[in-house]
Amino acid sequence: MRTLPFFPPDLFEADRDALLKSLFEVGTDPEQRFILGRRTAELEQAIKDASGAGDVAACGSGTGGLELAVGALGIGPGDEVIVPAFCCQPVASSVANAGATPVFADVDPWTMVMDPDAIEPLITGRTRAIMPAHLFSIMADMPRIMEIADRHGLPVIEDAAVAQGAVLDGVPAGRWGTLGVFSFFQVKAFGTAGEGGVVLTDDPELARAVRMLRNHGQDGVNRFLHHRIGRNSRFDEVIAAFQLHRLPTFADRLERRARIADYYTERFAPLVERGVKAPPAGRNGRCYYVYSLQVSRRADLRAYLTENGIGSHVYYPTPLPLQPAFSAWAPEGADWPRSRWASESNLAIPIWPHLTDADVERIADTICDFFA
Numbered sequence: 281m282r283t284l285p286f287f288p289p290d291l292f293e294a295d296r297d298a299l300l301k302s303l304f305e306v307g308t309d310p311e312q313r314f315i316l317g318r319r320t321a322e323l324e325q326a327i328k329d330a331s332g333a334g335d336v337a338a339c340g341s342g343t344g345g346l347e348l349a350v351g352a353l354g355i356g357p358g359d360e361v362i363v364p365a366f367c368c369q370p371v372a373s374s375v376a377n378a379g380a381t382p383v384f385a386d387v388d389p390w391t392m393v394m395d396p397d398a399i400e401p402l403i404t405g406r407t408r409a410i411m412p413a414h415l416f417s418i419m420a421d422m423p424r425i426m427e428i429a430d431r432h433g434l435p436v437i438e439d440a441a442v443a444q445g446a447v448l449d450g451v452p453a454g455r456w457g458t459l460g461v462f463s464f465f466q467v468k469a470f471g472t473a474g475e476g477g478v479v480l481t482d483d484p485e486l487a488r489a490v491r492m493l494r495n496h497g498q499d500g501v502n503r504f505l506h507h508r509i510g511r512n513s514r515f516d517e518v519i520a521a522f523q524l525h526r527l528p529t530f531a532d533r534l535e536r537r538a539r540i541a542d543y544y545t546e547r548f549a550p551l552v553e554r555g556v557k558a559p560p561a562g563r564n565g566r567c568y569y570v571y572s573l574q575v576s577r578r579a580d581l582r583a584y585l586t587e588n589g590i591g592s593h594v595y596y597p598t599p600l601p602l603q604p605a606f607s608a609w610a611p612e613g614a615d616w617p618r619s620r621w622a623s624e625s626n627l628a629i630p631i632w633p634h635l636t637d638a639d640v641e642r643i644a645d646t647i648c649d650f651f652a
């Protein structure tokens with residue numbers, strides 16, 4: 281029986297030669313530029329063309345992108361930013377590391393992304409931004425979030441780390457917010473064999489600030505002239521060359537993921553009576569970087585899948601405000617019940633583009649058999 285791991289070791293197998301070639305070319309290039317060179321500029325331009333963004337600045341990671349966005353908006357001590365309570369750690373750490381306060385909003389019980397109804401009661405005179413994140417397989421409700429942000433005159437940092445290539449109501453992920461962020465971490469939609477990310481924005485001043493902050497506050501012209509403190513969040517030329525090679529096939533991989541998701545959602549719909557909830561069906565605002573079910577008998581199902589050679593993964597088993605690191609920002613008596621439920625119930629199953637139809641069928645059959 282073939283094992284189907286959750287993190288497959290052959291994710292970049294088809295592009296192995298291109299990766300080795302990129303490494304050789306960058307390493308032997310007479311320019312000897314390993315970061316922020318012409319390949320990075322070319323990748324920024326390609327993502328700008330694909331997304332329609334006014335500017336795209338590549339940086340060290342998705343986390344780096346969020347930190348640069350927070351920095352570009354001038355957020356600091358005394359300021360508050362509303363972030364999802366169930367999410368990846370950097371939405372909160374990017375705010376806390378700037379000396380500002382992450383304010384945790386609960387999520388929608390089904391889609392597991394920030395609930396727009398939870399945002400408005402958290403807005404105070406100190407709120408400086410809203411930071412929704414797209415998650416697992418679905419984008420946050422950006423039309424409603426932008427409407428709330430606009431009404432309160434707040435910028436939005438759109439964490440689209442996992443959602444590159446997704447489109448909601450005709451607007452690409454990363455293009456809804458004042459600033460948007462993509463991640464190239466290996467398992468992301470446009471993941472790579474290493475780290476990287478980009479910040480997208482239409483605002484030339486914010487773009488300038490992001491470019492400056494990513495490289496120790498320098499302006500790209502005068503070396504060793506530091507206008508701001510900044511940080512080191514620069515982009516790797518080998519990864520830029522590799523991503524340029526992978527960009528033309530990105531849409532095909534996304535489509536394959538979406539087809540697998542369509543199939544899973546159809547197969548799992550009848551399991552709702554058994555305490556299994558599949559993500560909402562459809563293609564609008566969907567980003568199938570991960571396919572996560574909500575399952576009340578999660579531990580039993582996981583064990584059964586393991587017995588049958590199928591990997592699975594639990595994301596964020598503890599909501600952010602319940603983490604020791606963020607306890608200082610968890611107001612006494614506050615609760616995030618739907619985030620707790622998401623932490624207790626989410627179970628991600630394989631959705632790699634190179635799974636065969638037979639693999640996908642086997643995964644669905646095994647899950648259905650468990651509940652039969």
Ligand SMILES: Cc1ncc(COP(=O)(O)O)c(C=O)c1O
Pocket residue numbers: 341342343344367368370371413414415439441442463464465476477
């Ligand atoms: C929703 C979300 N935001 C931000 C990040 C951070 O991206 P990176 O791993 O590239 O720093 C991740 C990645 O784990 C993520 O899932």
